[in-house]
Amino acid sequence: MPAIVGAVKVISIGASSVFNIGDVFMITPTSTAKTFSGAGSFNTGDGLRVINNQSATNTQDSDVVDQPVVDLA
Template sequence: MPSLIGAIKINSVGGSSVVNFGDSFKNAPASSAKTNAGAGAFNTGDFIQTNTGLSSTNTGDPDLSDQNTTEISGV
């Protein structure tokens, strides 16, 4: 199905990232990771002003596994 894409700004693309424009059958990650960050840590843009005051991040995780990924070659 055709699509119209507006303005796009890509600052950087990591080594295992996928950037796709238009039609796609399958996009799947080949790896997974867990990241902990405080309030306002993942804001993006050119002119950001964040006033968070006191911030605390709970990093405790009782699970043994969270995101199980399996890469199938040849698909």
């Protein structure tokens, strides 16, 4: 179903990003990334109080491929 979209201002798009307005059949990524971080790393906001007495991040990854990327073009 078509949509009516007003003004759009794009400041920045990453190298492997996808920007779409309107109908789309399929959007596929061209790259993947994995992020490891400790407890409370991605908390955002005002007045946070994070108490991590013991924090350990397990970075062992036994599987070889987490998200396969296939070029369908």
